[in-house]
Amino acid sequence: MNHPSAKSWRDPFGSHRLGLWLADRHDRKNALMHRVAARWGWLKPMGERGKVVWIMAGPGRDSVRLAVELLRAIRARRLDIRLVLTYEHEYPEFLAFLDDCDKTGWGYAPCDHPAAIARVFERFEPFGVILVGTMPRPNLLAKLAGRAHLLGIDPPAAIDLAYERIYASNEAAAIQENLAPIADMKAILAEAQVDPNFKSLVNGNADRHLWWLHGASPGAADELAQALFRQAPQDVLFVSGERPQAEVISMSGWNREPPADGSVLWVDDHKWLPGIAAAVTAAHLARFDATVLWQAMAGGAALSRAPGMELPKAALAQAVTETTDVPALWLGYRAAPIAARNQADAARRLFWQERRQAEAVSRELVERVFEW
Structure with a gap:
């Protein structure tokens, strides 16, 4: 199978002469010799x-x-x-x-x-x-x-x-x-021990649930936020991936003061993901992203996914629920926090199982190179 952009003139790393000439011209104009x-x-x-x-x-x-x-x-x-x-x-x-x-x-x-x-x-x-x-x-x-x-x-x-x-x-x-x-070596990159103070930073003295949505279209993110806040107006939603269409607080510009009830925070900097994963009650993957998957599982969030989403291993399906109605699932977790905790614990156990396997495979890889 060839590289998907191998013959495209838009590929600056391909072999199409026009594409390479345009890439060179751009870089010369911008002093990127x-x-x-x-x-x-x-x-x-x-x-x-x-x-x-x-x-x-x-x-x-x-x-x-x-x-x-x-x-x-x-x-x-x-x-x-x-x-x-x-x-x-x-x-x-x-x-x-x-x-x-x-x-x-x-x-x-x-x-x-x-x-x-x-x-x-x-x-x-x-x-x-x-x-x-x-x-x-x-x-x-x-x-x-x-x-x-x-x-x-x-x-x-x-x-x-x-x-x-x-x-x-x-x-x-x-x-x-x-x-x-x-084994997915990206599981090794997830931060498994995170300072728990992030939840207190977001909530202050308020007693409210935090939620995380990843990879949804801007319109779908807005719809989920509206459905969630109709039943839980005090809660806070984090959205990673595309920026929602409605008003949001960008994490890169957040003043670290507790946001108002019903706020949507757009995660435009990856550095926040470990803290978010450890603070939210649940997270949902609208689009697959291995790094987000392992970080959410490591952080201890109850995790769900869009229908039909394939996971790296079949065994993960038991801890990453398929759902077409995210607000209903989350509101169910609000009403039954033990169920959310059990789901989160199952995900965290599977994360550590994958991490141990990935570390063993990584050691084998490095040892192989050592023997070269």
């Missing part, structure tokens, strides 16, 4: 000696975060190799964790033009390659074929590529060869 250089493969590993292990992250936030944590774990185990991380979108808050890593370089990925791919392989001469949450475009895919040391972490789709080992997060990948035990 380092992106132009990276696009055409003018990359160089840090340090002068040692095998090179190239870690490639995709465009997603989770992909880059997981790649950074993996790089740090490998660096802690092996000091002799040179490590390179490339990505398609820059997240400075994660890359800052690499500042204390010696013989480690990071930057934008090359495009998939044959000349760029040939150049970067000539300059890197990578001994090992690790793909994290990304699907190679056609020319890179061809270059990777037959490599002895090639690992796939959380591959987004099945592709015709012989991995040394695949570390998948979803049971749907079980048909692939060279598969490690299924």
Whole structure:
């Protein structure tokens, strides 16, 4: 299977000449010459000696975060190799964790033009390659074929590529060869021990329930808020994902004073999610997001999902209720708090089970690289 944007002229990491020319023009106009250089493969590993292990992250936030944590774990185990991380979108808050890593370089990925791919392989001469949450475009895919040391972490789709080992997060990948035990390493990234004072910060002296909605369309978020506040006008709703259409308080501008009854707070900064997960009575996923799923389960919220949403493992279904009527479910939890607590406890137990499995698989991955 080819990368979905491989032939698109809008892809700044593809091979379409018009798209690459437009990307170069944009970057030159904005004095981003380092992106132009990276696009055409003018990359160089840090340090002068040692095998090179190239870690490639995709465009997603989770992909880059997981790649950074993996790089740090490998660096802690092996000091002799040179490590390179490339990505398609820059997240400075994660890359800052690499500042204390010696013989480690990071930057934008090359495009998939044959000349760029040939150049970067000539300059890197990578001994090992690790793909994290990304699907190679056609020319890179061809270059990777037959490599002895090639690992796939959380591959987004099945592709015709012989991995040394695949570390998948979803049971749907079980048909692939060279598969490690299924475990989602993003569960390791969830903050499981959170300061409980966030709930007091939001509620002050008020006795009210907090709720969390993720991934709903703006209109659907507004409808849920209206239905909830008709029956529980004092409660507070957090919404992550798209901004609701109705009036909201943006978390990035929140003054940390208790919001008024019936307020909707839009979570426009991911740093608030651990605190929210630990403070709310329940959360609902209108759209699947693995990071949000594990954080909600770790935080101890009763969790529900939209009908038909597939979960990484079938066993999670017992703790992530399907519902078409979120307000009714939440109001039921208000009336029966023990039921909400039991549901939350079931989710938290499954989270810790997944986390332990992910930590074991992660150790196996790092040990494999150590043996290279």
